[in-house]
Amino acid sequence: MLEKLVNGFESFLFRHRGWVITLFALLTVFLGYQASQLKMDAAFVKNIPLNHSYMQTYLKHQKDFGGANSIMVAVEDTRGNIFNPEFFDALKNVHDQLFFIPGVDRAQVKSIYSPSTRFTEVVEDGFAGGPVIPSEFVNDAQGLEIVRDNIEKAGIVGRLIAEDYSAAMVSAQLMDFDPQTNAPLDTIAFAAKLESELRGKFETDTIKVHIIGFAKMAGDVADGAKGVVLFFLIAIAITAVMVFLFSRSLVLTLLPLACSLIAVVWQLGLLTVVGFGLDPMSILVPFLVFAIGVSHGVQIINAVRQRVLDGQATKAAAASAFRSLLVPGGVALLSDTVGFITLLAIDIGIIRELAISASLGVAVIIFTNLILLPVVISFFDIKTKEDAGRAERAQAFWKPFSVFANLKVAVVVVLATLGLYGLGLKGAADMKIGDLQGGAPALHADSRYNQDTFFITDHFSITTDVMTVIVEAFPEACTYHDVLERIGEFEWQVGNTVGVESTASLASVARKVNAGFNEGNPKWEVLPRNTASLVQAVGQIPTTSGLLNADCSVMPVYFFLKDHKAETIEHVIAKSKAVAEKLNTDKVQFKLASGPVGVMAATNEAVAEAQTPMMLYVYGAVFVLCLLSFRSLRATVAVILPLYVVSTLAQALMAKLEIGLAVSTLPVIALGVGIGVDYGIYILSTMAVKLRDGMAVQQAYLEALQERGSAVIFTGLTLAIGVSTWFFSALKFQMDMGILLTFMFLVNMLGAIIILPALTALFWPKRR
């Protein structure tokens, strides 16, 4: 029945070739226009699993305490000492400039220049205090000496001033929406502003500006992503050469490339149509679409060429190639699409976007390369030199490969595969969730951004790697000794976890203020049991400190971590959970977790949770599709087992190369399986027919190789070359994805021509 349908479709298409081409041309113009409207887009909320309980905590208290979307600007004097007029001018300029960049929450810009940065000191008759930079500040030696004293008294060394006095910090919170236009903050434009308005304007020989924070990272990633265009061109060039070597025909080289590019245009255009931008994280999708398009295009031209060589006219050859490849190609592409759609199960916006844009892209290949390509080819007259010995040569070439379908060899292959699988399983157990390197994992360690990150972590006791645990209590809770004591105890116990550099909470600050009320005597650094004294101490701490809300029913505890490696986060989160459980009461609840590390922890947990279901879905989908097209359980298992072994090996590779399972690498497994299955489907779809006709396994395999083997190997190489250009990307995550995808594509290809026939030989043991 399916065959009838395909035949009917074929005669319809090839009878209306002109209309088909016109329709495709119109669609391409329309989607091409849409694609030209595509914008880069990197919103913060897309990167977080919004439904995770941590993120609920984060969203609930974001208004009071700012969120995880902060920016830090460290202004460094390269001579090593900030106390000179030139530096203080620069610092003031940076503070003022940052204040005025749209998108910055002005109430939360913090540096020694903010009026809320105050010191208090004890004098004989009580307290004295004021802003660290007094209103009558004169930027000269004398003025700086006063500021230097005030900095000491204010206890801000390590936070707003570098521990070695070589730099000062200006920090700010960003708003998710522009308050004037109500439009979402354009993170990438904001990052460009930081570069031009801060670094561009104020960096000199002696003043260095270090900028870190999500927005800056997203900007740098977007900049790095632009380099992708070059890789794209290189990939096209290499692919063109390869296709030419394969087809020995200019027309058969240009047509699949052109159709694949059309697929890319459609995919980008459809993104605009469905209302997405191009996120730097999913900028690799067009590559994949192109590479997958070419690989299927090659199957078509291979089929056409063989038929032309067999003496058919080009048009008949094209129609016949269309007939024979629509089903296996369609199934293969559908399983790719389904493979990508399974990523929707992961509750992280950016992965969902990737899922949608990639599945769209792969789905359009069905139209551009399985339908348009043969139709276009049919207009040409493909001339190939009569090549008498071709069939014999092909047979001679493929003959050695066919032994994999020999039962004895097959047993060896399967045993070896089992051994490999065992090793892979052992290695895969070491695979870590999350980011394994310090700094921004999307970027290389020697990138400016990560260098800035390392500078700030080295010179300040704070970092952007902050985890915030929110204490939810009752109104006026901070006037109760036992509540604050409990918070202090939580802070102290979790603060003792490896990986926590420093901590802050209302409890620890109130202790210090109490010492202040007692002549600055550190022996009074306690939470007074006397309610009046406690209220007096807490009353000194403004809500702008971020340590309490207006009625002090909510009080965050901040943990500054040494980095955000998966291990560090896991450790600190586990300890926080344990201590919270111990200290939670009906009225005082310790809620995990906000701050950038809270976000990362939630992301890591979401990724870890998504991993198994995603694999189940992707394998389930591939299984069902194979079963439908082969109508044979044995054939289906023979296709899927090698894929599974390769997935496991890929995980072991990740462990070996210290690539963590993160937002950027999680999709790779699904992509790898989705695309890897293509090889098996192409080979087995030919074999299955022959096996059904009663042919011996080894012979069926040899014939399948002669028909499609070269296209399969070629496809594997094309895909691998396309993604291997990413090794040279300025972006670390692209490099990781490139390595993993190259591995998946190549090894899956080997699996299809080595393990698959061996399994077939075992499953059809009587066909010898």
Place this chain on the structure above:
Amino acid sequence: MLLRKFLPLACIPLLGSVALADEPARDQLQPNAPQSLLLDITRAGDALVAVGERGHVLIGKDAIWQQVATPSASQLTKVFFLDDKLGWAVGHDATILHTDDGGLSWVKQFEAPSRERPFMDVLFTSASDGMAIGAYGLFFTTNDGGKNWQEAFHDELLGEEDAAYLNELKETDPEGYALEKASLLPHFNRIIRLDDGRLLMVGELGLVAVSSDGGARFSRVNFDYDGSMFNAIEAHGKVFVMGLRGHAFAAGLGLDDWQQLSLPVESSINGALVSSKGGLYLVGNAGVVLAVNDNAEAELVARRQGENLLAGAEDKQGRIWLVGAKGVFALDSAQTK
């Protein structure tokens, strides 16, 4: 909380833990204890013993620091050793801890959280006789090695007006009398035994007082600065007192010729020690470490930026260790100003 109100003020050790039953679950031994707030350090035999926040006690031997468990989570402000073994530590919630094995294990001798005031110092003149002093004139004595503690009220240290006011209240308003009595005296910050056996006590509002009868009665000496004094030490044949905002004074043993030292800093001076080589060191807020020579001239020798320093002691090898806001460290590792 209710429970605590009905507890007798003088607690036996076991009851102390009951009083803290509603406190959050503790986990006292923590890796960061050596880097957290420590308030005093002293020598006990071969080891150094430091005390600090959350009832922390650390033992330092051969430059290695080890935390030991204590039956208290209250901040400990002072530690005193009579000999290699017998020691006492005091602190907030009117806590008194005792050790008889050089600081390795501790028992609680006294605690009174509801008094809402800390002990600031403890001094024993023999294995049986001792006193613990603290905020608002807190003064407890023992003559059985700390098994029982009795409160004393040093009304002789009240100002004339305060004394008269209190006397009047005693007649007319017994309740008000009790309340006022509990807060009229200045904080007693430090008590030391001079070489001649007299006791010198310093405290809030320029309190410098001396006792020749083992602490039964004190008399103020003639001293005309009225800021708080946090510490006192006998060195170079003189008596030094020191405290708020860089104020330090020296007098001969007659205690009547106080001369202010000219210090190069304005930070409060919290601690003092005399090294085995005879050098006098003062430490204080903002991380200052001063050396004072025989002529009472002070020089800044080291500074730990932004880190209040509380006390110092010399170990067996002659190395000086200081404690403060960020724990314990050796003076020779401190960054010089």
